[in-house]
Amino acid sequence: MAKVFKIVPTTQKYDWGKVGLSSKVAQYAAASKIPGFTLDENAPYAELWMGTHVSGPSRLAGSDETLKDHLAAHPELVGERVLARFREAGAAEGNLPFLFKVLAIEKALSIQTHPDKKMAEELHKERPDVYKDANHKPEMAIALTPFTAMCGFLPLPQIAAFLSSTPEFAALIPASIVGHFVPLAASPDPAGPTEKAALRDLFSAVMTAGPEAFQPQLAALVQRYERGDVHEAERGVEDLVLRLHGQFPGDIGVFCAFMLNYVKMEPGEAIFLAAGEPHAYVSGDIVECMATSDNVIRAGLTPKLRDIPNLVAGLTYAAADASRHLVRPASFDSAPHTALYNPPVPEFSVLRAALPAGAAEAHQPLRGPSIAIVTEGRGTIAWGDGALDVAEGDVVFVGAGCGVRMAAAEGLTMYRAFVEA
Template sequence: MPDLVFQIIGGTQSYDWGKIGDDSKVAQYAKAGIPDFKFDESKPYAELWMGTHPNLPSRLTNGEKLSDHLKANTHLLGESILSTFPDSIEGNLPFLFKVLAIGKALSIQAHPNKQLAAKLHFERPDLYKDANHKPEMAIAITPFVAMCGFRPLSQIAVYLNQIPEFAALVPSSLRDNFIANSSLPATDPEIKSLLRDVFSAVMMAPEDDVKIQLRKLVGRYLSGGFIEDERSIFDLVVELDRQFPNDIGVFCVFLLNIIQLEPGQAMFLGAGEPHAYISGDIVETMATSDNVLRAGLTPKLRDVPNLVSSLTYKAADPSVHLIRPLPPSFSNPQRTKLYNPPIQEFSVCSTTVTPEKEELHTEIYGPSLMVVTSGAGQIMWIDAGQKNLALKEGSVIFIASQTPVTFEGDMTFYRAFFEG
């Protein structure tokens, strides 16, 4: 019989926005947890993937793909996931678990809902490689900065009224109409339509106009000229323009919320929510998909029409995106925090184990993956006798459904799981 708990080997992705060499948590974990990892101190290490996604599938230590092993041993997944996600019979997990190390901004992007994902996959399978949606949750390992969701309408109206370089990208009649109606409830169809038109006008502004206005804006900031309402964002504008000169995505600072998370804080982004990660190291969990609609701050292909048409245009304070941890039903709430986003595919917990006392996780009715982000220890379980597995920073572990496990040592880890 296969083990109920076993080590798996993830894979790394190197993108230009990743942190360089040992500055990257991804590189640190890969050096410790991937046996044949070839480290290059000059290379950006952006993502560590853990799961069954075909673009970078995890493997067991003997080289077998995790999905093949789970397909041959579906009891490790549990009945709940098999009845909820038909694709799991093929050994596929409904979530993808990652660590991201962000050295410079990711693209202005959003992820399609299931209906749009299926359409895009049918029309452009070379670009949109699966038909699934991609809701995602980020938990900060280090201080983390991102843009997420549209700002409250009143804030956007102030910027349109007081920032001439930004206002110049929006036709005057549309600008005046938006400002006049910005006191409407954010759910009102009229203001939602106006917000869509403003966003579309900015994102589709002529390249020459963008360059002219951005040079004016950055020049004004560098000379010390800014109003009070710009104080909190001018450094970010200058930095984004340095990273992506003359890119329309820089103007999204006036449209999207800026959120700063401290370690242990989390945020969730559903389908159709515009966002861009700016800096920091995070644990990220998402539905198993790699579909991205991009529109700025990127050298990759931009799909502005589909992005504009897919967004929800919810305007709100950034706090609506926060996921506040709950006490778990399966562990000590003083040591384990549960992050439970409003979707079916996954939840995540973080656990800190100290030498003074072991930590028990009782049964979870679904499979899980865990990654150790600091420290070392061991995991213990019962399977025809007591078994254990040594853990260290960068260890990635699969835990079968309905398997109580005990941890001891001095470490912190994150555990992503499905529980029906």
């Protein structure tokens, strides 16, 4: 039985995806010749899924067997430690604790958060038709191209500055809430319970504002920005407001531009979003890894179900600079061309191997399974007495306890998601 083999991912078309070959998802699907994939240059290719998730299960290359079924039949590929650690998550039945993806974003995703495990269990019990599992969904995004996102609440002084400079935003919030919030914005303890409660009241007031209240204010804001009337404190946010309004006209989620950090990332930079952190991906192509779950609580910039009460209830209200979400890559063993992205969750970590032409590099055995996708170039992956030729778009599974050696023919970049316990 092979410990390393190619698998076939699945593609997902959502209206927010990049169209045709402008999408990394379509590029990888076309390059690797996914069986049954026919490129439609007018279709939005949003996501490439690699894993055992029931909504988009990967299959073994050249076979109809799912990766989940293969792992259930060969638990040694998962490894004893991971089987024991994630038994409740179905590891013995072949379920990986992580889902690996590529996303190609043309249109902003919804203002959303993900529940922690306790809240996920409660939501699944109450609304199993909407919240289809009882797991949490922390996630990490690594930029493949220039990437923008909104993530986490702005520092309180910046929100207060917007309240002072942007009358259309301030008009949505009762004066009593503004009057309580503004003095607290200068607090030396932004994580204090009083400060968090004030931020919660302000955010809730905005997100629950009725259309008759916020749509005239949004229209006035957009008109002001379109004629170039931008106050000094608003510099840098006007383009985001106009972009979001152009994609979701008249949507309350546009006002989140005045409450959430707006980050611009270059390839190789990463952010991690724990439970209870509000966010929305805005544009770009990324590699994403998450705990295996479908649980998303949405509140704006979406045609899907909005669950504002649960979103407001589930946020952490941690207000700080966006740098707290950054995942800084670290060195990995003695592999000079490989970087480790290691977020503070047990379900997943990601390696990025970027080998120049002619270079070779070894990854020592991991205690759990991994999935790798080649995002650039071509080369080989070797192990024991086996080897595979790989090229852009190829996806490979590596079993627990199996060391691999990569060699680049013309430069080789590979992202590898894994779990250890």
